[in-house]
Amino acid sequence: MAALHWFVWLIAGILVMWGATWVGRGLEFFWWLGLSFVVIGIFKALLAFVFRKSETAAEQQLGKEFKVPGGVRYCPRCGSQLRITDLFCGRCGTRVR
Numbered sequence: 467m468a469a470l471h472w473f474v475w476l477i478a479g480i481l482v483m484w485g486a487t488w489v490g491r492g493l494e495f496f497w498w499l500g501l502s503f504v505v506i507g508i509f510k511a512l513l514a515f516v517f518r519k520s521e522t523a524a525e526q527q528l529g530k531e532f533k534v535p536g537g538v539r540y541c542p543r544c545g546s547q548l549r550i551t552d553l554f555c556g557r558c559g560t561r562v563r
């Protein structure tokens with residue numbers, strides 16, 4: 467949907483520019499309007515590209531965190547398994563929360 471959106475802006479801008487050029491004089495306003503549409507389209511495309519990239523990174527980060535099965539955690543010092551409710555490690559006593 468988002469990918470289609472900037473594409474529509476771009477196409478609409480090109481069509482308006484083309485139309486203004488075709489009809490001729492007195493349509494400079496429409497030519498500039500079309501140009502701004504194209505610029506918006508390019509801008510949206512860049513935004514969509516950057517946003518999709520960061521979104522993928524965020525998803526990967528989330529995936530890492532949620533891959534831990536059943537919410538099991540591990541002590542950062544000794545690596546023993548902890549319950550999700552544990553405040554301290556049962557083996558070495560390190561505060562884990």
Ligand SMILES: [Zn+2]
Nearest residue numbers: 541544555558
């Ligand atoms: Zn520990």
